[in-house]
Amino acid sequence: MRTIKLMRQIYRVMLGLGILVLGACEKETSSDNHFIYFSITEPYQRIGGVEFTIDNRTGTIQNVDSLPAGTDLTALKAFFVTNHDNDAVYIHGTKQVSGVTVNDFSSPVTYRVEASGQKREYTVNLKVSEARQSQAGVKLQNLTGFIKGVVADRAEWLHEAVRLSEVQFIDKADRALTFYLFEVDLTNPEVAIRATTASNQPNQWATKTMLDQALMLEGGASRVLGAVNGDYFDSLTGAPESILYVDGNVLKSSFDIPNNNSGFFAMRTDGKAAIGSYENYPIVMDKLQQAVGGRERIMLDGGISPGLGGSLDHRTAVATSLDLKTLYLAVIEDSSPVAVGVSLADMGSCLRAMGAAHALNLGGGAASSFVARQNDNLLALNRPADGLIGVSNGIAIIIKN
Numbered sequence: 249m250r251t252i253k254l255m256r257q258i259y260r261v262m263l264g265l266g267i268l269v270l271g272a273c274e275k276e277t278s279s280d281n282h283f284i285y286f287s288i289t290e291p292y293q294r295i296g297g298v299e300f301t302i303d304n305r306t307g308t309i310q311n312v313d314s315l316p317a318g319t320d321l322t323a324l325k326a327f328f329v330t331n332h333d334n335d336a337v338y339i340h341g342t343k344q345v346s347g348v349t350v351n352d353f354s355s356p357v358t359y360r361v362e363a364s365g366q367k368r369e370y371t372v373n374l375k376v377s378e379a380r381q382s383q384a385g386v387k388l389q390n391l392t393g394f395i396k397g398v399v400a401d402r403a404e405w406l407h408e409a410v411r412l413s414e415v416q417f418i419d420k421a422d423r424a425l426t427f428y429l430f431e432v433d434l435t436n437p438e439v440a441i442r443a444t445t446a447s448n449q450p451n452q453w454a455t456k457t458m459l460d461q462a463l464m465l466e467g468g469a470s471r472v473l474g475a476v477n478g479d480y481f482d483s484l485t486g487a488p489e490s491i492l493y494v495d496g497n498v499l500k501s502s503f504d505i506p507n508n509n510s511g512f513f514a515m516r517t518d519g520k521a522a523i524g525s526y527e528n529y530p531i532v533m534d535k536l537q538q539a540v541g542g543r544e545r546i547m548l549d550g551g552i553s554p555g556l557g558g559s560l561d562h563r564t565a566v567a568t569s570l571d572l573k574t575l576y577l578a579v580i581e582d583s584s585p586v587a588v589g590v591s592l593a594d595m596g597s598c599l600r601a602m603g604a605a606h607a608l609n610l611g612g613g614a615a616s617s618f619v620a621r622q623n624d625n626l627l628a629l630n631r632p633a634d635g636l637i638g639v640s641n642g643i644a645i646i647i648k649n
Contacts, residue, residue: 281363336362384413391601409436453486455638458617478540481640490541514539547607552596567604
């Protein structure tokens, strides 16, 4: 009951702010009976959550994005809230309990909500993709403007808080590209995000592949699930362009290319994520535990930054959700005969489709690296045109054993 009341309070706040994306299409009333929330995934699930729309005029409930092909619909639990604390919700006379009752959704399911002598029916019809195997594939297909079609996609859970997706697609210029993505629930206490480096000593720079940097963290209390490359760097010395903090140690505290749009990604000493700018770095510099620099901030507050330019390249980016509690690590690689990559705006379009609100451009080109645990071994999943090269630093996803 406390959970239901809390969800209703959150709903009222979101409705009042005009930011409700799940649930009702009209205001809650005490004299009527209706759903104000419905999903087949736990409320406000950070990764893998499925958004639904509720139309109280037509009595229809439907998922916003299609579920991946092959989703088993025969035994699903629905999570819901009504404006009368779920007192009387039925399917064929059987009372429904949110998050408990299992139903077969392979065909439309009709719910009946009863309160104050009134009855209202809702039909739930789940949309399932005929071809897409991942939510990332569905979203890239439907929510980006530069993708012509998805060729193949897959997803797997490396941990309950970490999902890996790999999507091969064709853009409108008929080039073959692959989008690699980690989604990380930063609220999970088993997950840690760490900056990596080829050298743990300031001013003693070096380069190592991201696979080697990830392997250096293995053993003891650390188990690496994935990693991507970090900052741009001097190819001769291995010195990063911007700041670098590893486990609270400041290895570099300056920006070689200071400008309004250069930035950094950090995990703060209070455990929160941040994507900051060159300008606000002096304000937060004493509160950073892990930090990796970057160049352009691709996204700000949910919008793609203006003036990013149209240059094409392999891309690596780090992003967060608006509330900074979900982390996205992404690489786009071009495998067409003349490999040129994508623009920063197109990378932003992909990240926005995934749910990101803030994003930073990391080192790209041949430096773009996507390392993931596969069959209990760490492997480089992407292969830039001239091979996986040594890089100065990176970002790793670690599970605490």
